[in-house]
Amino acid sequence: MTVEAILLGTAQDGGVPQAGCYCANCGPARTDQTRRKLVACLGLADHATRQSWLIDATPDFREQLHVLHSLVPDCPLAGVVLTHAHIGHYTGLIHLGREAWSTRDLPVYTSPRMASFLCDNAPWSQLVALGNIKLRLLTPGSDAQLSPNLHLTPLSVPHRDEFSDTLAFVARGPTRRLFYCPDIDTWDRWEHELRRFVAGMDVALLDATFFSADELPGRDLGQIPHPLATDTADRLAGVNCDVRLIHLNHGNPLHRSGPEWDWLAARGIGVGAFGERWRLG
Ligand SMILES: [Zn+2]
Ligand SMILES: [Zn+2]
Ligand SMILES: [Zn+2]
Numbered sequence: 001m002t003v004e005a006i007l008l009g010t011a012q013d014g015g016v017p018q019a020g021c022y023c024a025n026c027g028p029a030r031t032d033q034t035r036r037k038l039v040a041c042l043g044l045a046d047h048a049t050r051q052s053w054l055i056d057a058t059p060d061f062r063e064q065l066h067v068l069h070s071l072v073p074d075c076p077l078a079g080v081v082l083t084h085a086h087i088g089h090y091t092g093l094i095h096l097g098r099e100a101w102s103t104r105d106l107p108v109y110t111s112p113r114m115a116s117f118l119c120d121n122a123p124w125s126q127l128v129a130l131g132n133i134k135l136r137l138l139t140p141g142s143d144a145q146l147s148p149n150l151h152l153t154p155l156s157v158p159h160r161d162e163f164s165d166t167l168a169f170v171a172r173g174p175t176r177r178l179f180y181c182p183d184i185d186t187w188d189r190w191e192h193e194l195r196r197f198v199a200g201m202d203v204a205l206l207d208a209t210f211f212s213a214d215e216l217p218g219r220d221l222g223q224i225p226h227p228l229a230t231d232t233a234d235r236l237a238g239v240n241c242d243v244r245l246i247h248l249n250h251g252n253p254l255h256r257s258g259p260e261w262d263w264l265a266a267r268g269i270g271v272g273a274f275g276e277r278w279r280l281g
Contacts, residue, residue, distance in 0.1 A: 084163075183209075
């Protein structure tokens with residue numbers, strides 16, 4: 001095996017347990033470590049060049065970096081790739097600064113708008129000014145080479161853009177392709193037709209923040225839109241691809257096995273598991 005992908009987190013930005021919450025998932029997770037869920041994150045490793053990367057620097061960065069190092073000890077971190085500027089996806093960068101790891105010119109791959117956000121706002125701007133990170137600009141639709149064996153194609157996706165635009169990624173190893181899309185508002189406003197696109201992939205890790213519309217009592221889902229897991233599963237039932245749902249909100253019943261999990265499985269769709277690995281060639 002040359003290139004592999006490793007799922008290092010499956011929860012929405014707030015993680016499980018989420019601050020201040022004692023719901024059916026968060027309450028038990030406070031005492032049972034096995035029910036804790038780290039924020040969505042993907043590791044990539046090239047064993048030939050002995051390098052690894054993280055897609056997104058989450059609030060759980062310290063732990064996820066350690067797990068990545070333990071699973072692929074021959075592949076030190078060679079860079080971080082960012083999807084967008086919501087808290088679950090970039091704030092782990094704080095650990096790269098002089099108060100912590102103090103990396104030197106660590107490549108951070110972002111969209112131009114995300115790069116401007118980092119350059120224009122403290123404390124992120126200090127990482128750039130002190131040379132802890134080196135921003136590498138990605139152009140949506142254009143291939144970026146992480147190593148001779150691993151290419152990334154950034155794709156623009158519609159998502160709340162308060163601070164930055166949002167990217168999803170196709171990671172292409174020597175023989176297989178993986179689609180990573182932790183956040184999108186709706187499949188309908190995306191430029192690709194979901195089922196056709198996923199059918200062209202070997203693995204797809206997809207935003208399933210909410211299982212159903214009645215999951216966040218008291219909050220207007222119109223303000224925080226995501227495709228419902230039930231809708232995504234209906235669109236993808238039986239598709240010829242390893243589909244895993246990720247980025248599950250803290251209250252999502254898919255965090256534990258049960259009827260919702262079985263309903264998905266009947267459609268050939270799985271829920272992402274921490275530490276799950278896929279060979280990309
Ligand atoms: Zn998110
Ligand atoms: Zn909760
Ligand atoms: Zn987001």
